Amino acid sequence: MPLQFHRAVENMEIWSACSGGYSFVISLQSPTGPGFRGRFGYVASWRPLDQSRGSIRVLGSPLQSFAEAKDACDSMLNYLRD
Helix, strand or coil, X not given: CCCCCEECCCCCCEEEEEECCEEEEEEEEECXXXXXXXXXXXXXXXXXXXXXXXXXXXXXXXXXXXXXXXXXXXXXXXXXXX
C-alpha cells in the first residue's frame, strides 16, 4: 500500500507519512524564499520510528516533483520491508 502523506507544517512545504515502523518526510528546498535552503527540489528522507537517530536522505533527492519524491519513498519502504 502506498504511503499516505499529509502536510506536517502549516506554512511550509513539508509532508510526512508513517508505515511499517518507518517515518518518511518530503520537504521542498530552494536557494531563495521561505523554507529550507539548497538546490531546488523535493528532498525525501526516512528513519526508523523506534530509534532516536537522524534521518537518511532517499537516493536521488532532491527530486523534480512531489510525485517523484513520493514514489521514491514508496520504493524505499518496499526495500526496507524486504
